Amino acid sequence: MTKHLTVGDVAPDFTAPTDTGTFTLSDLRGKHVVVYFYPAAMTPGCTTQACDFRDSLSALNAAGYEVVGVSKDSPEKLAEFREHDGLTFTLVSDPDLAIQQAYGAFGEKSLYGKAVTGTLRSTVVVAPDGTVELAQYNVKATGHVAKLRRDLGIDA
Numbered sequence: 337m338t339k340h341l342t343v344g345d346v347a348p349d350f351t352a353p354t355d356t357g358t359f360t361l362s363d364l365r366g367k368h369v370v371v372y373f374y375p376a377a378m379t380p381g382c383t384t385q386a387c388d389f390r391d392s393l394s395a396l397n398a399a400g401y402e403v404v405g406v407s408k409d410s411p412e413k414l415a416e417f418r419e420h421d422g423l424t425f426t427l428v429s430d431p432d433l434a435i436q437q438a439y440g441a442f443g444e445k446s447l448y449g450k451a452v453t454g455t456l457r458s459t460v461v462v463a464p465d466g467t468v469e470l471a472q473y474n475v476k477a478t479g480h481v482a483k484l485r486r487d488l489g490i491d492a
Contacts, residue, residue: 340440341471347371347462348438352406353429355414359404361462368401368469369462370484373441374477375455377409377417377427381477385457388481390423392490399490401461406430406441408455445474459484 341347351360361369372389374382389396389403396403403425409417414427428435433455436442441458444451457477461470461484470487472480485491 340473341460341468343468343471345468345471347460347466347468348435349466350428350435350438352435353411355411355418355427355429359426359428361404362466364402364462365466366464368399368464370396370401370403370459371406371439371462372403372457372459373406373436373439373455374457375407377407377413378420381457382407383417383421385477385480386417386423387421388478389425390421392481392485393425395485395490399488401488401490402426404428406435408433408436440471440473461488 349362374385376382393403406428408431409429411429414429418427430436433442436455439460441456443456444453445456456473457475458473459475460468463469
């Protein structure tokens with residue numbers, strides 16, 4: 337199991353493929369960045385969460401936050417996800433799980449009462465200086481974005 341990040345830790349920088357090119361976290365230095373990790377594109381829970389981020393994107397952007405979703409899906413699958421659900425934020429491909437492991441978003445979890453190893457639905461907010469502003473692990477797909485907005489003081 338990987339170590340979870342905590343407030344004040346330096347957020348690991350990464351460069352990875354997306355469905356539209358390449359993304360580097362440090363390119364957004366000076367902005368708040370919501371990096372969220374989800375198990376698999378186009379599954380019910382991940383779709384719910386992605387659509388919640390999509391629907392809250394204008395409020396998050398207005399408050400100075402960028403959103404980046406990370407999963408093990410291929411760029412082609414991410415493109416299909418974006419098209420299918422009208423997603424307008426960056427989707428990053430992490431097939432070797434290096435980003436998830438660096439962020440503590442991969443490890444043991446319970447799936448239908450059984451212990452399995454996989455992606456932990458997690459959100460890490462990176463401050464403009466590159467440190468962790470907020471870290472939430474094992475979040476629920478439904479209602480997480482609304483809770484995150486409350487935690488960040490972003491009105492509906």
